[in-house]
Structures are given as C-alpha cells and as structure tokens.
Amino acid sequence: MRNAEIGRVYRHFKGDYYLVENLAHDSETGEAVVIYRKLYGDGGLWVRPLAMFLEKVDTEKYPDADQTYRFELQQIDSHAGH
Template identity: 55%
Template sequence: MEEERKIKIHGTYRHFKGKFYIVEDIAFHSETKEEYVVYRQLYGDNSLWLREKNMFLSKIDFKKYPDSKQQYRFELTDLTELNYLK
C-alpha cells in the first residue's frame, strides 16, 4: 500500500516542468470544505496560486508527459536545487 503524501507548509516544491514553488498554507473552499494548496512561485513576479490538494499531490500522467523526470506533479525538494535562481 502506498504511503499517504503530506503537504509541508513553507516547504519548497519542484513542479514536474522544472519551476520551484513554496507552499504558503492550506485553504478550504467555503461551500464544499475541499482542501486547496496555496503556493507561491519562486520566479518572475512571485505570484500566488491555488490548486486542489488532490491535484497538487497527484502522480504524473506519463502517457501525456513521457519525458517527465519525476513521479509526482509537485515534489518536495531541498533549497540546494534552487541555485539556478541566483
């Protein structure tokens, strides 16, 4: 059985397309109570984004993205991978 993945608040994540983001918090939809991840891009204008938690934690569709180098849409990373931002 696969271990449940958890979101690390203030953790740095790499998107499968290569950009980096920091998770700001978890938010809840006012009507459905569905969980959303609030995250900030670590490039450009540092925009704030919102994505359904299930989608944030989802596996990559390798049929659609056969060249993906990671298993999940977003993967927790350490800050040493951010050297390219300097």
C-alpha cells in the same frame, strides 16, 4: 501518505519551483486546497486542489517527465552551513 508541507519548496514536474504558503478549504465545496507562491517572475500566489497538487504525473500525456509526482518536495541545503 504524502502531504503538502507549509513553508517548504516544491519542484513542479515541468521544472519551476514553488513555496507552499498555506493549506485551506474551498468555501463552497469544503475541498482541501494548497496556496502556493511561484519562486520566479512576479512571485504570484496560486491555489490548487490538494489532491491535484499531490497526484502523480500523467506519464501518457507527459512521457518525458523526470519525476513521479506533479509537485515534489525539495531538500535545500544551507550554503552558510546552517
């Protein structure tokens, strides 16, 4: 089963990158949410329901999407050899 990993970088299917800062719960509904930071522009902080963060891309709406899931975990290798 997929899950969002804290401290890891994810690529949105439209191409931008995001850092998962934390997981939390909505105070009204108890729904699990992801708190994530965009790694471009002003570096803003965002929140989205975990289920939506992990869902597959709607290929009928976005037929040219080049990844399966809305957000996909990235493997970022060290340039310094760490």
